[in-house]
Amino acid sequence: MxxxxxxxxxxxxxxxxxxxxxxxxxxxxxxxxxxxxxxxxxxxxxxxxxxxxxxxxxxxxxxxxxxxxxxxxxxxxxxxxxxxxxxxxxxxxxxxxxxxxxxxxxxxxxxxxxxxxxxxxxxxxxxxxxxxxxxxxxxxxxxVAVHKLLESPAAYRHASNLTDRELHVFGLIGAGFGTNRIAKELGISPRTVETYDEHIKIKLGYPNANALHRGARQWFELSHHK
Structure with a gap:
């Protein structure tokens, strides 16, 4: 404090x-x-x-x-x-x-x-x-938040379940960053990025990488156009 x-x-x-x-x-x-x-x-x-x-x-x-x-x-x-x-x-x-x-x-x-x-x-x-x-x-x-949450996709509603680092990775995916670029940006290995991807998919309920990328893009657009 x-x-x-x-x-x-x-x-x-x-x-x-x-x-x-x-x-x-x-x-x-x-x-x-x-x-x-x-x-x-x-x-x-x-x-x-x-x-x-x-x-x-x-x-x-x-x-x-x-x-x-x-x-x-x-x-x-x-x-x-x-x-x-x-x-x-x-x-x-x-x-x-x-x-x-x-x-x-x-x-x-x-x-x-x-x-x-x-x-x-x-x-x-x-x-x-x-x-x-x-x-x-x-x-x-x-x-306002209640209305937005009710109208928003699952990824938006459940993003609070992610850790700070997972949320950052999710945002970078939505911004169009690939695995290697995210790794360089965060100073971690590509394998670690892939581990974050798996955690995000599990927490947000995405069945595969394509769904993760679509959801991340949707999240990015929602969070940057208010």
Whole structure:
């Protein structure tokens, strides 16, 4: 659990860093922060390397972090950043389904999860909440999630059964990555990737590799077009 530093922060403007590989999202969120006189925007990052560099340089109070920063696994990145920069609160900003990723992000070390479908006011409220040392999840998402889950295929409904690593592999399959490319991306052997494939097939009920790839593609499209 992170140490609450609310009193120290309240004596000055909280410093905020934005990490998002989408220029539109990054610039839009940065503009929201700049318009609010209560905060200081200390930088914007487009990838893992730049995010770490700016965290070391500016030591921000809050990092607004897109869950999937390029091909980087956001959950593992959150764990890394939470360990290396415990004084910075991580507020995930994402279009990925909260009902699947929010709990995972919080377990990894994030202080909150804000859906990009939310309003500017909700974003500011989310920032204020994590600055106060509390956890934040998007309001009103529960009812929407129920409807989405009822209408979505089995893979979408049961994705929460996967481990973080299995979910990452599943997403990479959906993005069109082959076994060797996934192995290189994750720094593991192709045989290990195949083992993950088998675990995913069992957990999600896919009878064969073709069904796995179709389901992964469907999952990828669902999770990237909200």
């Amino acid at each position: 992170k140490t609450v530093r609310t009193a120290a922060i309240s004596s000055r403007k909280p410093r905020i860093l934005v990490g998002d590989n989408s220029a539109v999202a990054r610039e839009g969120i940065a503009a929201i922060i700049r318009r609010n006189s209560r905060y200081t925007l200390c930088g914007s990052a487009v990838d893992r390397h730049m995010t770490i560099e700016l965290l070391e340089q500016h030591k921000p109070d809050v990092l607004l972090l897109e869950l999937f920063l390029g091909s980087c696994d956001g959950l593992f990145l959150i764990k890394e950043l939470a360990d290396r920069f415990p004084e910075t609160r991580i507020l995930v900003i994402s279009k990925q389904p909260e009902e699947v990723f929010a709990e995972r992000a919080l377990r990894a070390g994030a202080s909150g999860y804000w859906m990009k479908t939310g309003t500017c006011e909700e974003l500011i409220h989310a920032i204020e909440t994590v600055i106060a040392g509390e956890l934040y999840v998007s309001p009103g998402i529960a009812l």
